[in-house]
Amino acid sequence: MRIRTLALGAGITVLLCVPLAISVAAxxxxxxxxxxxxxxxxxxxxGGVWEAGQATDSDPSSRWESAPGPGTQWVRIDLGGVRDIDRVVLRWDKTYARTYRVQTSVDGANWTDVYATRAGNGGVDDLKRxxxxxxxxxVxxxxxxxxxxxxxLFEIKAYGPSALIKAVAVHPAGxxxxxxxxxxxxxxxxxxxVSSAENSTLSWRQEYGYIEDIGDGRGYTAGIVGFCSGTSDMLEVVEExxxxxxxxxxxxxxxxxxxVDGSDSHAGLDPGFPAAWKAASRDPVFQKVQEDERDKMYFWPAVRLARTDGLRALGQFAYYDAAVMHGVSGLKSIRQHALTSAxxxxxxxxxxxxxxAFLDARVREMRTEEAHSDTTRVDTAQRLFLRRSNLDLAGPLTWKVYGDQYRISGP
Structure with missing residues (x-):
């Protein structure tokens, strides 16, 4: 592995219950x-009877209804262009949200809170100014x-000036x-x-042949997610x-x-093993093995655990990134620490x-190892997406890792 407010957690601040001057008419x-x-x-x-468009159809008897269960859900309206939004009226059904936010976005990925509450009580919320x-x-x-x-929600009504600030083409959502x-x-x-942090590139398929000892006590680190000679996963890759x-x-x-499994030793591997690894990396069979073992050891265990915890794409990615660096057992330990506070x-x-809370626990764990004490892969990537309320990892995404800037356009 390479190296006017209510605070909801470190770096996350939202408006409490109602905006200022809510009683002043628009x-x-x-x-x-x-x-x-x-x-x-x-x-x-x-179901089709309760689809999202029912909340904007001006029929007071129709409604949008999410799938049942706890966790995060949202409904998003495309205004067709950038507009000022001064007022939002929400009319809830009996299954209402106690904690919710009203947000605006220019690109559908990076969101700004204009209202938030932890004390929703259903009925009609008329949010002004x-x-x-x-x-x-x-929402x-x-x-x-x-x-x-x-x-x-029976109705979501957004109000503002009739004029567009900026007209844009309407594209169907992916x-x-x-x-x-x-x-x-x-x-x-x-x-x-993950590749931006592990390999300093988005092109992870170019990293099948990567191998070096980065001095973290895990021997050789190699391949697309940093399989290590000292942590059993490299051994499993070569066995497969x-x-x-x-x-x-x-x-x-x-x-x-x-x-050497369980140590940082190179005994029996030097001098020829790095060259042999690079030679093998040109073999499509070895490339497929690396992908399959990555998925079996790290990706799917992390995603399954995140889904069990009710997490959307951002949380699933955060779990996967933790599994890559700390192993699945390390991920589970970080998760247990997070569950003690949230x-x-x-x-x-x-x-x-x-x-x-999970990212706080992850940062604490990273700082226990000198080789992983640089926490920017959390601070300027995962935490950044969280602050932008991008729980679905919708593109465009922009972030920095170890001082390098990256961008993904979609989805």
């Missing part, structure tokens, strides 16, 4: 309904009030926007994010490669790999607050 020229009939999508829908702007407005519900069901890392495109995003292709250039090093979404907790 001015007449700003009180134009700009969301009527606009396209809407949601993180989930209970919001002072927001964006092409999109979103992000993170904790439900009832012990059953999900979230449901089907994967609310997907987790089981989605092929979202998985690719996660792999590129030999099972699929006996007589490969690495097979002769299996006795030495078994001997409930997971599956337990009825607030997802941003839980993720903040």
């Amino acid at each position: 001015s007449a020229n700003s009180d134009v309904l700009i969301s009527r009939g606009r396209p809407a999508i949601a993180s989930s829908e209970r 919001l002072g927001g702007s964006g092409r999109y407005v979103r 992000l519900a993170t904790q439900r009030a009832a012990s059953t069901g999900g979230y449901a 089907g994967s926007i609310a997907a987790g890392l089981e989605d092929r495109r979202k998985k690719e995003t996660a792999l590129e994010l 490669y030999t099972r699929r292709e006996p007589g490969n250039v690495l097979a002769a090093y299996l006795p030495a790999l078994r001997t 409930k997971s979404p599956a337990q009825g907790g607030d997802e941003p607050a839980y993720l903040d």
